[in-house]
Amino acid sequence: xxxxxxxxxxxxxxxxxxxxxxxxxxxxxxxxxxxxxxxxxxxxxxxxxxxxxxxxxxxxxxxxxxxxxxxxxxxxxxxxxxxxxxxxxxxxxxxxxxxxxxxxxxxxxxxxxxxxxxxxxxxxxxxxxxxxxxxxxxxxxxxxxxxxxxxxxxxxxxxxxxxxxxxxxxxxxxxxxxxxxxxxxxxxxxxxxxxxxxxxxxxxxxxxxxxxxxxxxxxxxxxxxxxxxxxxxxxxxxxxxxxxxxxxxxxxxxxxxxxxxxxxxxxxxxxxxxxxxxxxxxxxxxxxxxxxxxxxxxxxxxxxxxxxxxxxxxxxxxx
Amino acid sequence: xxxxxxxxxxxxxxxxxxxxxxxxxxxxxxxxxxxxxxxxxxxxxxxxxxxxxxxxxxxxxxxxxxxxxxxxxxxxxxxxxxxxxxxxxxxxxxxxxxxxxxxxxxxxxxxxxxxxxxxxxxxxxxxxxxxxxxxxxxxxxxxxxxxxxxxxxxxxxxxxxxxxxxxxxxxxxxxxxxxxxxxxxxxxxxxxxxxxxxxxxxxxxxxxxxxxxxxxxxxxxxxxxxxxxxxxxxxxxxxxxxxxxxxxxxxxxxxxxxxxxxxxxxxxxxxxxxxxxxxxxxxxxxxxxxxxxxxxxxxxxxxxxxxx
Numbered sequence: 001x002x003x004x005x006x007x008x009x010x011x012x013x014x015x016x017x018x019x020x021x022x023x024x025x026x027x028x029x030x031x032x033x034x035x036x037x038x039x040x041x042x043x044x045x046x047x048x049x050x051x052x053x054x055x056x057x058x059x060x061x062x063x064x065x066x067x068x069x070x071x072x073x074x075x076x077x078x079x080x081x082x083x084x085x086x087x088x089x090x091x092x093x094x095x096x097x098x099x100x101x102x103x104x105x106x107x108x109x110x111x112x113x114x115x116x117x118x119x120x121x122x123x124x125x126x127x128x129x130x131x132x133x134x135x136x137x138x139x140x141x142x143x144x145x146x147x148x149x150x151x152x153x154x155x156x157x158x159x160x161x162x163x164x165x166x167x168x169x170x171x172x173x174x175x176x177x178x179x180x181x182x183x184x185x186x187x188x189x190x191x192x193x194x195x196x197x198x199x200x201x202x203x204x205x206x207x208x209x210x211x212x213x214x215x216x217x218x219x220x221x222x223x224x225x226x227x228x229x230x231x232x233x234x235x236x237x238x239x240x241x242x243x244x245x246x247x248x249x250x251x252x253x254x255x256x257x258x259x260x261x262x263x264x265x266x267x268x269x270x271x272x273x274x275x276x277x278x279x280x281x282x283x284x285x286x287x288x289x290x291x292x293x294x295x296x297x298x299x300x301x302x303x304x305x306x307x308x309x310x311x312x313x314x315x316x317x318x319x
Numbered sequence: 320x321x322x323x324x325x326x327x328x329x330x331x332x333x334x335x336x337x338x339x340x341x342x343x344x345x346x347x348x349x350x351x352x353x354x355x356x357x358x359x360x361x362x363x364x365x366x367x368x369x370x371x372x373x374x375x376x377x378x379x380x381x382x383x384x385x386x387x388x389x390x391x392x393x394x395x396x397x398x399x400x401x402x403x404x405x406x407x408x409x410x411x412x413x414x415x416x417x418x419x420x421x422x423x424x425x426x427x428x429x430x431x432x433x434x435x436x437x438x439x440x441x442x443x444x445x446x447x448x449x450x451x452x453x454x455x456x457x458x459x460x461x462x463x464x465x466x467x468x469x470x471x472x473x474x475x476x477x478x479x480x481x482x483x484x485x486x487x488x489x490x491x492x493x494x495x496x497x498x499x500x501x502x503x504x505x506x507x508x509x510x511x512x513x514x515x516x517x518x519x520x521x522x523x524x525x526x527x528x529x530x531x532x533x534x535x536x537x538x539x540x541x542x543x544x545x546x547x548x549x550x551x552x553x554x555x556x557x558x559x560x561x562x563x564x565x566x567x568x569x570x571x572x573x574x575x576x577x578x579x580x581x582x583x584x585x586x587x588x589x590x591x592x593x594x595x596x597x598x599x600x601x602x603x604x605x606x607x608x609x610x611x612x613x614x615x616x617x618x619x620x621x622x623x624x625x626x627x
Contacts, residue, residue, distance in 0.1 A: 011462070011465065014462065015462070015465050015466050015469050016469075018462070018466045019466060019469065019470055022466075023475070023478075026478070026479065026482060027478075027482065133614075137607070137610050137611060137614060138607060140610060141554060141603060141606040141607040141609075141610045142603060142606075143558045143561050143562060143565075143578070143602060143603075143606070144562070145561075145562060145565045145578075145581065146581060146599050146602065146603065149581070149585065149588065149595065149599075150599075153588055153589075157588075157589055254471070256471075257471025257473075257474050258471055258472070258473060258474075260473045260474060260477070260566075261473070261562055261565070261566070264566065272473075272474070275474050275477075276474075276477060276566070279474075279477055279478050279481050280481065282481075287478060290474065291470070291471060291474055291475060291478070294471040294474065295469045295470055295471065298468070298469040298470075298471075299469050302469075
């Protein structure tokens with residue numbers, strides 16, 4: 001187990017290092033006019049040169065990279081070009097929003113996906129099964145921006161027009177400002193995200209539940225006269241959930257850098273939206289910082305999933 | 320004589336039971352799947368719409384990028400709803416929504432098919448190489464797969480497009496270069512167990528080289544999961560392209576594409592429902608049809624799904 005962990009963490013660090021090289025190379029190969037933008041219209045060549053010097057942009061690329069890497073190892077991701085705010089601080093401010101979005105949606109899509117999956121699996125090929133599969137695929141097919149706009153149209157615009165101002169048009173209200181407004185601002189984004197992701201979980205739960213319900217020990221449980229609901233939930237669901245847990249970890253890790261669209265549509269200033277703004281401004285340290293952070297989230301989630309797998313399923317041995 | 324021939328016919332009757340490959344069995348199952356067949360029909364209709372886009376323009380008399388400032392806009396400069404001249408209404412610049420949707424289908428399908436093809440080719444070749452050759456090749460490729468799968472795809476795609484400037488080629492390449500890893504992982508996993516099988520040993524003892532064994536002997540055995548994955552990848556690619564367009568990183572205007580149209584319609588969704596509804600519907604129907612069809616393909620290839 002310890003050896004497995006060390007190797008996985010080593011791989012993770014290697015992956016992150018490769019990503020940092022790639023992102024760095026990409027942006028330094030591309031023509032940059034950040035210094036020009038910062039100097040403004042009246043910027044003289046001297047001012048531009050000075051700005052370049054201050055940002056370290058006059059050094060050779062490899063020196064800039066080593067400088068970045070040296071600091072990154074110490075947990076310092078540099079400062080943003082425009083306001084000289086530490087990138088770690090920017091990430092720290094955006095992260096709670098993205099995490100609120102991801103976790104809240106996760107609760108919804110897990111509940112929806114697992115519930116529908118179990119119903120489908122216990123009534124295979126029934127009308128309910130077909131209906132739920134169709135329901136899941138329908139929302140799975142939705143481009144996230146379209147679903148977001150649709151929710152905004154009906155639940156914000158239409159509802160507010162009819163005198164029910166239950167949902168805001170977008171934006172974020174921190175938890176510190178009360179749980180009510182926080183919930184109100186996040187409910188629509190949660191629904192939008194959860195409906196998209198629930199499909200995968202419905203299918204996963206249905207598939208693995210069907211497999212498990214065909215096992216001998218389920219028949220044994222039934223023949224002992226245990227109530228069907230108990231057989232399904234306690235005996236069946238428990239072992240059927242392993243692939244669901246795996247997928248859940250992977251999805252959660254990817255959502256940290258993957259909710260760009262939902263954040264844009266609902267004007268949530270999370271990591272995704274911050275990154276998009278930084279990309280538009282060529283704010284390199286912020287872009288690299290967020291891309292690396294989001295990649296790290298995926299790497300960590302994958303390691304946790306492997307460990308979780310071993311904990312959930314005693315037959316799995318890590319080596 | 321005649322009797323003899325008849326005899327032969329009777330004797331040959333049992334031959335009607337022919338050996339069927341798993342592929343033809345899957346095809347038979349697929350043909351019996353009503354939902355999949357309806358979806359396929361819808362896909363064919365969308366393809367026809369894309370091919371016949373100029374016909375839409377000719378029949379309505381509205382080229383896709385022509386701005387009808389007087390005819391197509393209200394006196395206040397707002398889009399006009401569906402009417403006799405503009406069947407699905409006009410957009411914010413007075414252009415015909417119907418004709419633009421038809422032309423937009425070309426972009427979606429083109430990107431969907433080409434990017435998926437690139438993805439699958441790279442994924443299959445690298446997955447085969449990693450799984451079959453093993454050793455240092457596998458180590459490097461497996462790490463590369465990890466890297467690509469760990470990168471926040473959409474963020475890096477946006478960053479790439481913003482660096483290079485938006486174009487059809489860039490969109491296709493970005494999608495292709497980032498999506499191959501999942502295909503490669505699936506293929507690699509399959510090949511790792513296939514290469515230990517007897518038929519590989521047999522081929523090698525007959526003097527076949529690595530490349531021949533990989534592509535002639537092993538590849539046909541991983542084709543089923545690849546087909547399933549490919550059909551389910553097309554809608555994902557179409558959505559990704561639309562998403563990039565929606566974020567302003569699709570095709571440079573005035574090229575009509577669905578994601579871009581939806582993005583343009585955002586400011587009008589309270590006043591001009593048709594402007595967002597019809598492009599949105601086109602996109603949704605397309606992805607839904609591909610997903611339902613892909614679902615059918617998956618069931619058809621699933622050996623456990625015997626519907627007796």
